[in-house]
Structure formats: C-alpha cells, structure tokens
Amino acid sequence: MPLVRIDVNQGRSPEELSALSRQIHDAILAEYGIPERDYFHILTEHPQGQIIAQDAGLGFERSNGVVMIQIFTQGGRSQEAKSSLFQAIAGGLAEVGIPGEDVFVGYVENSPGDWSFGFGRSQYVTGELAVPRK
Numbered sequence: 001m002p003l004v005r006i007d008v009n010q011g012r013s014p015e016e017l018s019a020l021s022r023q024i025h026d027a028i029l030a031e032y033g034i035p036e037r038d039y040f041h042i043l044t045e046h047p048q049g050q051i052i053a054q055d056a057g058l059g060f061e062r063s064n065g066v067v068m069i070q071i072f073t074q075g076g077r078s079q080e081a082k083s084s085l086f087q088a089i090a091g092g093l094a095e096v097g098i099p100g101e102d103v104f105v106g107y108v109e110n111s112p113g114d115w116s117f118g119f120g121r122s123q124y125v126t127g128e129l130a131v132p133r134k
Contacts, residue, residue, distance in 0.1 A: 001034065007068040008068070009048055020096055027088035053066045055101075061101065066103075069089065070107075075110065082107055
C-alpha cells in the first residue's frame with residue numbers, strides 16, 4: 001500500500017496530471033502486484049522556483065517539467081524490486097512525454113504498524129487488513 005506524493009511545477013493540464021499519476025500507479029501495480037484500489041496519491045503543483053532539483057553531479061540538466069516522487073511503503077522489498085519499479089515509473093512517464101532526467105524518486109520504507117486507514121486504528125495491526133505480501 002504505497003502512499004505516493006508527487007510534486008510538479010505549475011503548468012500542466014488536469015489531463016496531464018492525471019496521466020502522470022496513472023502511469024506511476026500502473027508501474028506500482030505491475031511491479032508490486034498491489035490491488036488496483038490501493039491508489040493513494042497526493043499531487044501538488046508549485047509555482048516556478050519552488051522545486052529545486054539538480055543532477056547530484058551526474059552531468060545532466062533537468063527541465064521545469066521535473067516530477068519529484070516520494071513513495072512511502074512497507075519495508076521488505078529487495079533492491080532489485082525497487083530498481084525495477086524505478087525503471088517502470090520512468091518508462092511509464094516517458095510514454096506521457098516526461099524524459100528520464102526529469103524523473104526523481106525518493107523511496108521511504110516503514111512497517112505495518114505505521115499505517116492508519118481511518119478511525120484512528122492501525123488496520124494491519126488489528127487484523128482488519130491483511131499485511132501485504134512482498
């Protein structure tokens with residue numbers, strides 16, 4: 001059950017925003033086999049100049065179309081699975097016109113007890129939800 005935060009600069013149409021969110025979700029579905037309705041995205045647009053994303057010394061330039069993605073999910077997946085997910089996200093976003101240099105992903109792991117889906121309960125701990133398989 002990943003929670004995905006997506007930050008972009010203002011200027012994309014609602015359809016473009018929907019498409020990039022959908023591509024990210026489709027990549028997670030394909031790579032991690034989560035249920036379709038485990039779709040939790042927060043998409044935030046920022047005025048120009050509020051996202052600073054350099055290349056970390058890798059020798060390329062990003063455009064104003066950079067997409068900053070944070071994925072919060074339960075720990076336990078292999079580095080191979082994570083790397084495959086990163087590739088799938090970049091590939092899906094390329095399909096909607098976002099080049100690889102404009103795709104930045106931060107991945108944060110936690111445990112089942114770190115989630116509440118409502119009512120002030122940790123549903124993975126109470127047994128209301130099954131802990132997802134890895």
